[in-house]
Amino acid sequence: xxxxxxxxxxxxxxxxxxxxxxxxxxxxxxxxxxxxxxxxxxxxxxxxxxxxxxxxxxxxxxxxxxxxxxxxxxxxxxxxxxxxxxxxxxxxxxxxxxxxxxxxxxxxxxxxxxxxxxxxxxxxxxxxxxxxxxxxxxxxxxxxxxxxxxxxxxxxxxxxxxxxxxxxxxxxxxxxxxxxxxxxxxxxxxxxxxxxxxxxxxxxxxxxxxxxxxxxxxxxxxxxxxxxxxxxxxxxxxxxxxxxxxxxxxxxxxxxxxxxxxxxxxxxxxxxxxxxxxxxxxxxxxxxxxxxxxxxxxxxxxxxxxxxxxxxxxxxxxxxxxxxxxxxxxxxxxxxxxxxxxxxxxxxxxxxxxxxxxxxxxxxxxxxxxxxxxxxxxxxxxxxxxxxxxxxxxxxxxxxxxxxxxxxxxxxxxxxxxxxxxxxxxxxxxx
Numbered sequence: 001x002x003x004x005x006x007x008x009x010x011x012x013x014x015x016x017x018x019x020x021x022x023x024x025x026x027x028x029x030x031x032x033x034x035x036x037x038x039x040x041x042x043x044x045x046x047x048x049x050x051x052x053x054x055x056x057x058x059x060x061x062x063x064x065x066x067x068x069x070x071x072x073x074x075x076x077x078x079x080x081x082x083x084x085x086x087x088x089x090x091x092x093x094x095x096x097x098x099x100x101x102x103x104x105x106x107x108x109x110x111x112x113x114x115x116x117x118x119x120x121x122x123x124x125x126x127x128x129x130x131x132x133x134x135x136x137x138x139x140x141x142x143x144x145x146x147x148x149x150x151x152x153x154x155x156x157x158x159x160x161x162x163x164x165x166x167x168x169x170x171x172x173x174x175x176x177x178x179x180x181x182x183x184x185x186x187x188x189x190x191x192x193x194x195x196x197x198x199x200x201x202x203x204x205x206x207x208x209x210x211x212x213x214x215x216x217x218x219x220x221x222x223x224x225x226x227x228x229x230x231x232x233x234x235x236x237x238x239x240x241x242x243x244x245x246x247x248x249x250x251x252x253x254x255x256x257x258x259x260x261x262x263x264x265x266x267x268x269x270x271x272x273x274x275x276x277x278x279x280x281x282x283x284x285x286x287x288x289x290x291x292x293x294x295x296x297x298x299x300x301x302x303x304x305x306x307x308x309x310x311x312x313x314x315x316x317x318x319x320x321x322x323x324x325x326x327x328x329x330x331x332x333x334x335x336x337x338x339x340x341x342x343x344x345x346x347x348x349x350x351x352x353x354x355x356x357x358x359x360x361x362x363x364x365x366x367x368x369x370x371x372x373x374x375x376x377x378x379x380x381x382x383x384x385x386x387x388x389x390x391x392x393x394x395x396x397x398x399x400x401x402x403x404x405x406x407x408x409x410x411x412x413x414x415x416x417x418x419x420x421x422x423x424x425x426x427x428x429x430x431x
Contacts, residue, residue, distance in 0.1 A: 003084075003427065006059065007068075007077050014055055016069040022048040023070040028114045064426050071122075072423040076416065080423035083386065083405065090428035091386070091421050093358050094123060095349055095375060096414075097367035098134045098141070101390060104412040117148045119418040124153050126425065129356045131363075133162040133345050135337070135371065137217050138170055160356055165329075165339055165371050166348030167220040171355045180351060182343050183220040190325060190340060196253035197222050197338065201246070209245060212238035216335070222246070223337040236333035243297065243336040244287075244306045247328060250338055251275070251286035254322055277316050284308035285315050290328045294370075297330050331369065345371050346378045361385065364421050366414060368393035376400055388417040 010016070022044055029041050048070070055069055056062030068077055096102055103112045120130060130153075134141055141161050145154050153159055157173035167183045183191070201222060202215055209224075212234070216223035224242040226235035255275030275282040287308045291298035301307040315323075327344070329337040353361050363385035365376050372389075373396055379385030380400075388407035389397050401408055409416045 003081060003430065004078075006065070007081060010055070010059070010065050010069055011074040011077065013058070014069060015051075016074070019048070019051045019070050020073070022051065024115060027118045061430055064430060068423050068426050072419045076420040077423050079407075079420050080427055083420075083424050084427045086405075087362070087386070088428075089362050090425040091128065091362055091364045093129045093131060093353065093356070093361050093363045094120070094421075095131045095133050095363045095365045095385070097369070097372050098132060098136065098144075100368045100392065101366050101372075102414050104390070112144070112148050113412065113415060116415040116418065119415055119422065120149060121153065122422060123418070124149075124156070124158060127158075128425075129158045129160070129358060131160045131162060131349060131352045131356070133166075133349055133352075133367070133372070133375065135165040135221075135223070135335075135369075136163060138163040138168060138219070139217070142170070158356065160352035162345060162348035162352050164218050164221045166343045166345045167218075167339065169348050169351045169355065171352060174355050177355045180355075181219070182347060182351065183340065186340060186342060190342075193250070193253045193322075193326065194220060194222060194338070194340075196256060197246075197249050200253075201249060204249070205245060209238065209242055213242050220343075221337055221339040223335050225335050226333070231333045233333075239331070239333055239336050240300045240304055243300050243328075243330050244304050246336050246338060247287055247290055247301075248283045250326065250328070251281075251283040254286070254319070255282045277319055280308075280310055282319065284310055285319055286323065288313075289315055289320065289323045294328075294330065296332070297328065300330060329369075329371065345375045349375055349378075364388065364417070366417060368397060370394055370396060373397040373400055376404075380404060388414075390414070 026041065026045050026048055052066040052070060055066040059065045072080065098112075102116055124130060132141055132145060138161060141163055142154070145159070145161065149159075155172040157171070160169060160171040162169050167181075169180045169182065170178065172178055201224070202210060205213070212227055213224045214227055216225050224239070224246060226238050228234040228238065252275065277285060285308075287301055287306060288310055291301050291307060298307065325341055327339045327341045329335070329339065331337075361384045363379055365372065365379055365385055366388045367373070367375065368390050373394070376387035376397070377400065380387065386405050386407065387401050388409065389401040390411055391398070391408050392411055393401070398408065407417050407420070
């Protein structure tokens, strides 16, 4: 219990709250061309160092405890102690979702807060690689990564971007391994399905969807986004409609590219031109399949009057074999998307870790969605990391985090978990 006693002493005997205020001011002080402001920053820096010196002289491991007190609150420090006692190792790679995790449209103007960006630079300088793991396009992620972290970090060779939820991996500074298009490894029949959906999705969309949605500029996944503010009632209505349309378009593409076979005796074309298997429209089978996979999708289909009434609940095996390889994702009031289940964030993260040469990973995984949950479950099953999520994460994601280490943070406050892990890594250095 010696470390616990030392941490109790640290926070009982020193004004750590004021110390943290000085540290945050010094860290995120904006670049200004003002002599008075710079003098104020210099005064704060000197006061910060003086307060740290008091702690340095009070503990045998003074530098560790000075940094702990300056970066972490009392609760964060004790959480870090518990994590260190449980896992007995430091985090050696960060795996971070972006939207509604590092940044939040509800509280940070959809930008990553400066204190969060600064903590990421602290990890980078400590030699901890960063994997940005997102459903966004590569160009979007590169843009805000360079803007927020700087070109030096992005191109350092210690940062990787897993984009479009695992369809590609971009790790600058690694030669031939810098950009890897994982979707090129998929079977031709699956690629044909995605090509068909992508080519038809806007031209064949009803006028309301064409006006209310746009197609995200993905390399492989097909994602419909609202032309309204994310989270608004208009966005929710249009994305619910888009989900049904996307599922039906996927069913048509499967019927043309995969299922249709002249020798397939139970395949037929209905009077209205719809593709049928076992007497039922492929659209109905497909709707039923994804409704069974995800309660949120079922709720949308029911709300849109699109939940199918099937004569048989048993979906034909040949169709199931294809549908099980394609993911339909619904993000309420945000996006409707299809992707490959063979190319998820786990696959992308594994490839990123290989390129970054993280042979024995112990990762902090932060995210809010079902795609992030897969990574969290992967590190949990393999004892290779811990998970954290915002309080507004999807139900299953939040349940997983609460059942493991309870690293739940408030909207827009991802920095709180980063500070806890920073404290963990500092404490893990102590003998």
